Structure formats: structure tokens, C-alpha cells
Amino acid sequence: MTHAPFAARLNRSPIAFDREAAADVGRSFADLPPEVAGLLAATAGCSPYLKGLMGREAEWLRGALAGAPEAAMEAVLAAPVGVEGAEALGEALRVAKRRAALLAALCDVGGVWRLEEVTGALTRLADLGVDLGIRWFVGEEIRRGKLPGAVAGDEATGAGMVALAMGKMGAGELNYSSDIDLVCLFDETRYGDQAGEARAAFIRVTRKMAALLSDLTAGGYVFRTDLRLRPDAAVTPVCLSMAAAESYYESVGRTWERAAYIKARPCGGDLAAGERFLKVLVPFVWRKHLDFAAIQDAHDMRLRIREHRQLNRPLTVEGHNMKLGQGGIREIEFFTQTRQLIAGGRDADLRDRTTVGGLAALAAKGWIPGDVAEELTALYRAHREVEHRLQMVNDAQTHDMPVTAEGVARIAAFCGEEEGAFRAGLLDRLARVDRLTEGFFAPGQAEEGPELSDHARGIVEGWSHYPALRSERAQAIFRRLRPVLLKRLMRAANADEALVALDGFLAGLPAGVQLFSLFEANPALIDLIIDIAGTSPALARYLSRNAGVLDGVIGGSFFAPWPGVGPLVQAVAKGMEAEGDYEKKLGAARRVMKEWHFRVGVHHLRGLVDAFEAAKHYADLAEAVIAALWPVVCAEFARKHGPLPGKGAVVLGMGSLGAARLNAGSDLDLIVIYDAEGVEASEGPRPLATRAYYARLTQAFVTALTAQMPEGRLYEVDMRLRPSGRQGPVATSFQSFTSYQEGEAWTWEHLALTRARPLAGAAEVMAAVEAFRRHLLVEKGQGPKVRSDVAEMRARLQAAKPARGLWEAKNGPGRLMDIELMAQMAALLAGSPARGVERQIEAGRKGGIVSDSDARVLLDAYRLLWRLQAGTRLITDGVVEPGSLGEGACAFVLRETGEAGAEALSERLEAVTGLAEAVIAAHVGQGA
Incomplete structure (x- = not known):
């Protein structure tokens, strides 16, 4: 890039404060263009220091200002490179400092350079001095035989020593007369059991390098050097091992040290080792959760x-x-x-x-x-x-x-x-x-709280004993927060009920500083918490165990439109990619999943989506988790036992997951099918027979989903829908699967297959399984015993799982499971590949299996029941009775179902389930 000359870029000038000094310099540089001479004179009239530099570097300055200052600065920085000897290097750096300081000052006061160009030039000089100093003095240690194992040439990269630029130097923002903050480290892994000897050498290098830059000589100084930002500076040497530094930051590092490392940058010596160290420090500096x-x-x-x-x-x-x-x-x-x-x-x-x-x-x-x-x-x-x-x-x-x-x-x-x-x-x-x-x-002052009843006062006084309020710091923040919480509680539909729910939330918190700080900095979250506590105690309990999900409310597009499966897969995968360790990847998947899961619940609770939209969102999320996690589990397993033998495997979603309709508490029904293509064993460090390989891979995948980790578990998994149920292998070969389905499977297994959906795995195997499913449904739907088998199955289900309450949505005659069974039967008889209840009933209607009026009865009941099921599962996983729900929860259920009151909803439920039961009994009873 070509730059214009200095004179052509001048756009401002100081006002001479000392007119005599200005006149003196003006005369000395009268041979320069008037605008340049005027700038020098005015600057000298304000700064005795710069006036002195102008006199000392007059001849150099004339040449530097004749062209572009960028070229002059490059020449200044190039001059010390290659200088031999500590004394000569120190003098060369001091000359460079005088000239860089003078040129940068004139570019600054004359408006030739922006702030970032001025500070950047000063920073480049500091980097140069640090790097040349480390190289020279490390080379000296090598020549003296004081660095074990190091040879000539290793000084080019500091032989494993690096200086980290901190503060303004790290950011490239050095001020005009700045000192430089350095943390000096060395990579102890290069020296093994001789790391102690190496450390002594690097301590000498650090001290000599600092003196080279800091000592005031006849030529001035380069930069005052400060080494006190290193870990525990009062007791540690000026250069310490990276392992020691890492241990310090992990155990006792403080917030100000985290802030310091925002700007940290390797500036001299082994830059690659410095970058590796900073990467190791990322979890210390950058916390996984929002750190208010x-x-x-x-x-x-x-x-x-x-x-x-x-x-x-x-x-x-x-x-x-x-x-x-x-x-x-x-x-x-x-x-x-x-x-x-x-x-x-x-x-x-x-x-x-x-x-x-x-x-x-x-x-x-x-x-x-x-x-x-x-x-x-x-x-x-x-x-x-x-x-x-x-x-x-x-x-x-x-x-x-x-x-x-x-x-x-x-x-x-x-x-x-x-x-x-x-x-x-x-x-x-x-x-x-x-x-x-x-x-x-500045934190706000504590407000006066509202008047409390004796009952409420007793609850609030008990908060001081909770784990989240053990520390003085948590107590100080909560003292300011408590009146705000209580005032918002008073606005809930039932304040006492909401207080009890909030009490449960606080009691479940393992720690409070981060969360209370989050609330204090984001008051809108308090309304959300009160809303959740007053409506869904179950969601409040979940939140107390997974408070990190609130990060998503503040740190992301929490209320943006639903992204769909593709972006969700990318989000889960990206979270895992950021972690190197397999277990940490599983933890990352849990964090991402829980944030999105919580988002769906909140959107549903606040009426931003209805029960059917929420159901699709939960299903999208589960599919995305499976699709992102499967290749990670496969890669980890392949690392030990070799790549997947044959064509690979596919994960099939069954039941509600296959139908893409889940609720807040759904578990996942899964099947794994593989195609070994005749391969008998894997090829890897510890090869396995193919059958054992896929069985253990499936177990590893289920563990990845279900294992209880610090971040919780992803999902509960049910694999009983696989061939032969609990007695069958956890992974089934494609050949065995097709043979079983065609010759041995019961009608209920064919019904289950109507909802099967490939979610992850080898594309060729996914296509083959889906093609077979479609073929089988056509073939088995013509069977003479379908209706009678369904009648028998229905009777067993109703005996085993009766309705558990007036507002039971799932179990019992004419309720969800009953309607879903009827829909699956309709799809099987019609030979339809449809998976969702509505589409399966429509397939039955088109195939003449159910009449238009029967289809309407079933769908009317199903839609009401699903709204009830999705709403109540968000509130509780227990038995639902109108009288046992709090006012907020009951209001939510009534809003979801579109009824004015509990009695009206009960009457409507009784009516629609009765009609649905009659339709189902009429059709299922027509078996051969």
C-alpha cells in the first residue's frame, strides 16, 4: 500500500504554549515546508521532551518527514534486527525508541495517524524489544551450556520461553509513555526432569531482558518493564512454568486476572507455545455460563x-x-x-x-x-x-x-x-x-419490601439457611434482590402459592452468587421466574437444578422464531466441537439441549407457541441431539475398536419421537439397526466381532444420552420396541430385522413400525430401512387378524394403565393412547407410511376404514387431549386433578384448552372421550 507524504496529511496542530521554544525550533527547521516547520515549532512550544528529541535527531527527522511516515517507521523497526551483543542491541533499541517516539508524536499531534496507528506503532516497538531481548539472552544461555538439551538455533523461538504481553501492550494500545506489562513463562514439557535447571536459566533471561529495556543509560531507555502481573507475584519467580501458572489460575485465579487475560498476547520468544497456553486458559478466562x-x-x-x-x-x-x-x-x-x-x-x-x-x-x-x-x-x-x-x-x-x-x-x-x-x-x-x-x-440500594403475612414471613426467614445463601457475597446481593422478588410475587394470581413455589426454587439452588447477579443485572428475569414459579412448580424445580439455562434468555435470540432441526444440529455440534475431551463434549451437548428445552417450555408457558408447536419443537430438539451426538459417539468408539463394519447403522425414532410429537417430559423410544454387509469384525486397536461391536456401540450411545453428569442427562431412553423387546439384542442387523418383521413380529410391532422414523446414521441404511418399512406396512396391513389383535392389545393396555384422574389425558378409553392405537391401526390397514395421528386418521378415512364423522370425533378428542397432556406435563409429572393444581397452573391449562373454567373442561373431556371410545370400540371390535 502506498502512503501519501507526511506534509500532505497534516490536518491539525497544537498552539505553541512556550513561544520562545517554538521560535527556536522554527528557525532550526526553516528549510522544511512551512506547514511541517510550523507543526514542529508548535509541538516544541508545548513539549520540552519532544523539543529535545527534535534537536538530537534533527538530521534523521528531516529525512523521515520527507516521505510517508509509515516507511520511516518500518526503517526504524528494522534497524535493531540482527545487531549482535547485549550492549549494542540495547543502544540500537534506544535509538529506535527515540525515533519512534518522535515520529509517533508528530503523527499524533498533526492528525496524520489515528489513535490506533499511534498506539500500534509503539506496541510494535515493544514487541520487537522483548523478542530480540529474549532471543539474545536465551542464545547466551545456550552458548554457556546452561539450558539442558537446547542447541544453537533454538533461541529463534526462545527455546520454549515466551513473554505474554498484558494490558495495553497485549491489545496493541500502548500509550505514549507506557510501561509494558509482561508475564514470562516457559514450556516445562521440553525439559522433563531438568525443568528446574531450565527455569533458573529462564529467570536469568527474564531479568536481563527487563534490564535491557528498562535501564536508563546515556541513550535513554526503551520501555519500563513490569513483571508483577504474573501469578502470585510476591512469591513466584519472574519466569515460571506453564504448568505452575495453569495450576494457579485454575485454583485461585481472580476476576481481575481473568480481565487481564482478555488482552493477553504472545509477543516474544516461543509464540506457538504462548498460544497453546492461552488456549488452555480459555475456561478460566471465559466462563461457560453468563458471568454477571x-x-x-x-x-x-x-x-x-x-x-x-x-x-x-x-x-x-x-x-x-x-x-x-x-x-x-x-x-x-x-x-x-x-x-x-x-x-x-x-x-x-x-x-x-x-x-x-x-x-x-x-x-x-x-x-x-x-x-x-x-x-x-x-x-x-x-x-x-x-x-x-x-x-x-x-x-x-x-x-x-x-x-x-x-x-x-x-x-x-x-x-x-x-x-x-x-x-x-x-x-x-x-x-x-x-x-x-x-x-x-454500581449496585442499587435495597428497597423496602412489602408487608408479609406470618406464614410468608416464616418462609422468607428460612431462606437464609439455604445453600445458595451460604456466602457473604451471595447474601449481600440477595439483600438487594429480595424486596424486588417479593414485590413481584405480590402480583401473582395467588401470591402465597407463588411464594411456596419460589421457596422450592431457592431451596434447590446449589449456589447463588451467579444467579442472583444475573437477576440483579436483568430485572426482566425476575418476572419470568415469578411467572414460572406461580404456574409450573415442576419447571421451577428443574430451573433450580439447571439455572445455567437462563443464560440463553439473556445471551441469545431467546424469543426469535424456532430455527428447525438443521440449525439445532449445528448448535449442538458446535457446542461439542469446542470441547476436546469426550466427556466434556457430552456435557456441552447437555448444556445446549437444556437451554433449548427450557426455551420451548417458557414459550409454551407464556403462550408464544401452542401445545402442537411446542410438541414439534421438543421433537426437533431430540432429533437434533441424536443427529449431532451419534457421529461423536461413533468416532469415540471407532477410536478404540475401528470404523463401523459394513455399511454402518441407523438410529430409528419410534413412538412419539418417530411421530415428531413430544411433550416436556417425554422419553425417547429408539431402535438401532445395522448392515454389516458380510463383514465379520471391525478393524482397529481392539477389534470386535460385528454383532458385539454394534451392541456395544448402541450401549455407548444410550449411555451418552442417559448418563447423569454434572449437567444432568439428555433423555431417558426406552429400547423395548426393538425386535423381541427386552430379550432381543440392543442392536439388530438389517437382515435379522427384515426377517423378524416378515415372519415373527406381532401385530403390535407392525403398529409400532407405522411411526418409525430414521433420525441418524448411514444414509444408505436409512434409505433401506425406510423402503422396507413402507413395503411391510402394505404387506402386513392385509392381515386378517389386525383388528382382533388390536382389540386384545387395547384390552391389555386399559387393564394395565387405567386413567389416573379426571384430567388424565393419556391413559384410559377414548384418551390419547387409545386414539393413537386406533390411528396406527388405520394406517396399517391402509398401508400408509404416515406417522402422525392426524395423517394416519386421514389415511384411514381416504381408505374407507373410518368415516368422515368418525374421523372428526377422533380428531376433536385428540386435539383437546394433546393440549391437556402437553400443558399438564409442563406443570407436573404426577397425577393431575383440578383441585390439586395451583391457580396459575389451572389458568394455564384452561388457556391451553380454551375453556372458561375447570368444570367446563371436565364436562368437555367426558363428552369427547366418550364419543372417541365409542368410535374406537366399533372399529376395533370388527376383527375377524
């Missing part, structure tokens, strides 16, 4: 900094700290980093090292309003420019405004402004930053 507790930590840190630096004073220009004071740079950085910590574990797009980039990413993902991000970005850039002017005056690592009016006037002139306008503008910007950020950090 970080807000309190950041707030406390801000207060401690202000108190320590005695910055809690009224907002004035004189003496104000532009970095740490009210409305300062750190407020914007904390605001950005804390939001990143909250959500970056779930969304890697938010993990931007830079402040401006972080704000843009947060706005793009809806975490902060776009106008807030834009305003804070403009304020951040303005603050950084003032910070640079403060530091350019005398090359001082300061962030404080001068304490005298004269000093403030100098900074105003350096910024190209009159003093009055500068003061007003600065105070306005500080106040705007404070206004935009303070509300995010």
Missing part, C-alpha cells in the same frame, strides 16, 4: 483503586487522573471488559483484545446499544489523546492533569484548544463517561 457476578467484582475493584489513589473527590480539571479517576479511561475499559467476561464464554466473537473492538463487538451482538458503543468509543479516543499530551510534555508515565492553571493551559494548547473551551469539553466528556458506565457497575 463479574460486575460486582469490577465495581469493588474500581472503588478500591479510587480509595487507594485518593481519587474520591469532586470532579475538577486540576489534578484529575485521566486513567483511574471518575469518568476516566479505566471506566470505559472496565465497562467493556466486564461485559466481555459476562458473555464471552458463550460467544467467542466478543473476545476482542482492543477496547474499541470490544465495544463494537458488544454492540453487534446486542449487549450494549449501538449509540452507547459509538459514544464511548469517541470518548475513549478523546481521553487517550489527552493522556498522550500529558505524557509527551516530559515523557512522564503520568495520567494526572496538572495541578496548576498554567499547567492546564499548556495541555489545552497542546490539544490545539483555548483553555476555557478545553476545560468545558474535558469536564463534559468525563461526566458523559461517568453517566454511561456508573449505572452498569
Whole structure:
């Protein structure tokens, strides 16, 4: 890329504060173009430090400003490369620092470079110094024979040592007179039992590298170097092993250290080893769940900094700290980093090292309003420019405004402004930053709660003994939260009932800090919790054990349209791909599934979807989990026992899953069928006979679905619909399956096959199984005993599973199972491949098996019963009686079924089930 010359890009200039100094420099550079000479003079009139550099580097400066500053900077950075000897390298770096500082300052004050180009150039110089220092001193240790096993050439990658740039250096945002924060580590795995000797060498390297950059000589210094951000700096050496650092962060790492690692970047030595270390640290920095507790930590840190630096004073220009004071740079950085910590574990797009980039990413993902991000970005850039002017005056690592009016006037002139306008503008910007950020950090004061009855007061007083409120921190947050919770409870249909349900929710929470912080930062969640507690105690209990699912409400498109199976498969797969370990993959699948499962329940509870939409969503989710999990289980199994023998296998969904209609508490009916294609055994590290291979693979898959892990289980699984039921093998060969179905299977097994649906596995096997299913249904539907077998089966079912209450939807004459059995019989007699109840009844109607009026009776009953079943299963998994449901739950069921009251619903249920029973009895009784 070709850049225009320096002079052509000038667009602003300071106002000379010291006219005599400006005139002196103006005379010295009178040979330069007037606009360039004018900029140098005005800059010298504001900064004694830069005036001195202009005199010291006058000849170089003339050449540098004659062309594009980018080319001049590249030449500056190239000069130290290849210099031999520590002393010569140190001097070369100091020359580079003087020239880079002068060029960057002039590009800054003249408006030639944006803030990011100025800070980027300074950061590149710091990276160069650190890397060259590590290379030289590691090479010295190798030449002295002090690094066990290392040979000449290893110094090119630091022989396993890396410096991590932290803070502004890591983000490429070094300020004008910044020190540099480094964490120095080495890869101990390269040295085995000689790691102790290697560590001693790397400690020497670190100290010499820091001195090379920091020591003040006749040539000045390069960068002040700070090594105190390393783990437990008071007691640890200046360079430590990656294993020791990892152990520290995993066990006692704090929120401020997590925030520091947002910006961490390998900058010198073994960059690849540094990247590997940062990857290992991802779970520490980026939590899997939304981390709103970080807000309190950041707030406390801000207060401690202000108190320590005695910055809690009224907002004035004189003496104000532009970095740490009210409305300062750190407020914007904390605001950005804390939001990143909250959500970056779930969304890697938010993990931007830079402040401006972080704000843009947060706005793009809806975490902060776009106008807030834009305003804070403009304020951040303005603050950084003032910070640079403060530091350019005398090359001082300061962030404080001068304490005298004269000093403030100098900074105003350096910024190209009159003093009055500068003061007003600065105070306005500080106040705007404070206004935009303070509300995010500062926790609210506890409100007065509502008056409680004795019964309610007894419940509330018991909360202090719950596990979630054991820590002082949880108690402090909950003290502010409790009045809000209780006020919202008073609005529930039955406040006492909702309080009892909320009590159950709180009692089940294993910990409270994260969740209470989540509620405090997102008050809308409190309404959701009260709604759930007042309507569905079962969902509230589920939520107390799986509170992480609330992340989805805040961190995703929770109320967006349903995505369908394809995107869900991708979501589950993506969650697993982010984990390396097999068990962690299973945990990730559980987290993703539970968030979506919870979403369906909430949408149903709040009337965003009806019972039939919710049923399809639950089925989509189950299918997606199976489709995403099957290849992961197969890959893990193949790693031990070789690839799947033959053509592979297919997972068949049966029952309600096959029909794509599940409720909140459904288990999964599954069958696994494989086609070995004559292959007798697998080929792998531990080969297995084909039959044993697929049996154990199926068991592994069922375990992956059902195992109780810290994140819970995915689903309960029932495999009794496989050939021969419990007595048959858990995986069936395609040949055995077809032979069994054609010659041995009972009519009930053919009925079950009407709802079978391939969900995952080898495409060729899936197609073969589906083709066979369609063929078999046509063939077996002509059997003379279908109706009589169904009659016998129906009698057994009703004897084994009678209705358990007035509002029982599933079991009993004329209810769901009865209608589903009738629909399956209709599909079998019609030879139809239809799986859903409605389509099966329609197939029976078209085939002359049921009349139009009978079909309407069955469908009217089925639709009411399904709405009742789906609604009550969301509320409870127990017996449903109108009198035992709370007011909120009863109102939900009535809304779902479209009835005005419990009595009306009971009467309608009795009527429609009676009619359905009569239709079914008439048809099933017509057996041969």
C-alpha cells in the first residue's frame, strides 16, 4: 500500500504554549515546508521532551518527514534486527525508541495517524524489544551450556520461553509513555526432569531482558518493564512454568486476572507455545455460563483503586487522573471488559483484545446499544489523546492533569484548544463517561419490601439457611434482590402459592452468587421466574437444578422464531466441537439441549407457541441431539475398536419421537439397526466381532444420552420396541430385522413400525430401512387378524394403565393412547407410511376404514387431549386433578384448552372421550 507524504496529511496542530521554544525550533527547521516547520515549532512550544528529541535527531527527522511516515517507521523497526551483543542491541533499541517516539508524536499531534496507528506503532516497538531481548539472552544461555538439551538455533523461538504481553501492550494500545506489562513463562514439557535447571536459566533471561529495556543509560531507555502481573507475584519467580501458572489460575485465579487475560498476547520468544497456553486458559478466562457476578467484582475493584489513589473527590480539571479517576479511561475499559467476561464464554466473537473492538463487538451482538458503543468509543479516543499530551510534555508515565492553571493551559494548547473551551469539553466528556458506565457497575440500594403475612414471613426467614445463601457475597446481593422478588410475587394470581413455589426454587439452588447477579443485572428475569414459579412448580424445580439455562434468555435470540432441526444440529455440534475431551463434549451437548428445552417450555408457558408447536419443537430438539451426538459417539468408539463394519447403522425414532410429537417430559423410544454387509469384525486397536461391536456401540450411545453428569442427562431412553423387546439384542442387523418383521413380529410391532422414523446414521441404511418399512406396512396391513389383535392389545393396555384422574389425558378409553392405537391401526390397514395421528386418521378415512364423522370425533378428542397432556406435563409429572393444581397452573391449562373454567373442561373431556371410545370400540371390535 502506498502512503501519501507526511506534509500532505497534516490536518491539525497544537498552539505553541512556550513561544520562545517554538521560535527556536522554527528557525532550526526553516528549510522544511512551512506547514511541517510550523507543526514542529508548535509541538516544541508545548513539549520540552519532544523539543529535545527534535534537536538530537534533527538530521534523521528531516529525512523521515520527507516521505510517508509509515516507511520511516518500518526503517526504524528494522534497524535493531540482527545487531549482535547485549550492549549494542540495547543502544540500537534506544535509538529506535527515540525515533519512534518522535515520529509517533508528530503523527499524533498533526492528525496524520489515528489513535490506533499511534498506539500500534509503539506496541510494535515493544514487541520487537522483548523478542530480540529474549532471543539474545536465551542464545547466551545456550552458548554457556546452561539450558539442558537446547542447541544453537533454538533461541529463534526462545527455546520454549515466551513473554505474554498484558494490558495495553497485549491489545496493541500502548500509550505514549507506557510501561509494558509482561508475564514470562516457559514450556516445562521440553525439559522433563531438568525443568528446574531450565527455569533458573529462564529467570536469568527474564531479568536481563527487563534490564535491557528498562535501564536508563546515556541513550535513554526503551520501555519500563513490569513483571508483577504474573501469578502470585510476591512469591513466584519472574519466569515460571506453564504448568505452575495453569495450576494457579485454575485454583485461585481472580476476576481481575481473568480481565487481564482478555488482552493477553504472545509477543516474544516461543509464540506457538504462548498460544497453546492461552488456549488452555480459555475456561478460566471465559466462563461457560453468563458471568454477571463479574460486575460486582469490577465495581469493588474500581472503588478500591479510587480509595487507594485518593481519587474520591469532586470532579475538577486540576489534578484529575485521566486513567483511574471518575469518568476516566479505566471506566470505559472496565465497562467493556466486564461485559466481555459476562458473555464471552458463550460467544467467542466478543473476545476482542482492543477496547474499541470490544465495544463494537458488544454492540453487534446486542449487549450494549449501538449509540452507547459509538459514544464511548469517541470518548475513549478523546481521553487517550489527552493522556498522550500529558505524557509527551516530559515523557512522564503520568495520567494526572496538572495541578496548576498554567499547567492546564499548556495541555489545552497542546490539544490545539483555548483553555476555557478545553476545560468545558474535558469536564463534559468525563461526566458523559461517568453517566454511561456508573449505572452498569454500581449496585442499587435495597428497597423496602412489602408487608408479609406470618406464614410468608416464616418462609422468607428460612431462606437464609439455604445453600445458595451460604456466602457473604451471595447474601449481600440477595439483600438487594429480595424486596424486588417479593414485590413481584405480590402480583401473582395467588401470591402465597407463588411464594411456596419460589421457596422450592431457592431451596434447590446449589449456589447463588451467579444467579442472583444475573437477576440483579436483568430485572426482566425476575418476572419470568415469578411467572414460572406461580404456574409450573415442576419447571421451577428443574430451573433450580439447571439455572445455567437462563443464560440463553439473556445471551441469545431467546424469543426469535424456532430455527428447525438443521440449525439445532449445528448448535449442538458446535457446542461439542469446542470441547476436546469426550466427556466434556457430552456435557456441552447437555448444556445446549437444556437451554433449548427450557426455551420451548417458557414459550409454551407464556403462550408464544401452542401445545402442537411446542410438541414439534421438543421433537426437533431430540432429533437434533441424536443427529449431532451419534457421529461423536461413533468416532469415540471407532477410536478404540475401528470404523463401523459394513455399511454402518441407523438410529430409528419410534413412538412419539418417530411421530415428531413430544411433550416436556417425554422419553425417547429408539431402535438401532445395522448392515454389516458380510463383514465379520471391525478393524482397529481392539477389534470386535460385528454383532458385539454394534451392541456395544448402541450401549455407548444410550449411555451418552442417559448418563447423569454434572449437567444432568439428555433423555431417558426406552429400547423395548426393538425386535423381541427386552430379550432381543440392543442392536439388530438389517437382515435379522427384515426377517423378524416378515415372519415373527406381532401385530403390535407392525403398529409400532407405522411411526418409525430414521433420525441418524448411514444414509444408505436409512434409505433401506425406510423402503422396507413402507413395503411391510402394505404387506402386513392385509392381515386378517389386525383388528382382533388390536382389540386384545387395547384390552391389555386399559387393564394395565387405567386413567389416573379426571384430567388424565393419556391413559384410559377414548384418551390419547387409545386414539393413537386406533390411528396406527388405520394406517396399517391402509398401508400408509404416515406417522402422525392426524395423517394416519386421514389415511384411514381416504381408505374407507373410518368415516368422515368418525374421523372428526377422533380428531376433536385428540386435539383437546394433546393440549391437556402437553400443558399438564409442563406443570407436573404426577397425577393431575383440578383441585390439586395451583391457580396459575389451572389458568394455564384452561388457556391451553380454551375453556372458561375447570368444570367446563371436565364436562368437555367426558363428552369427547366418550364419543372417541365409542368410535374406537366399533372399529376395533370388527376383527375377524
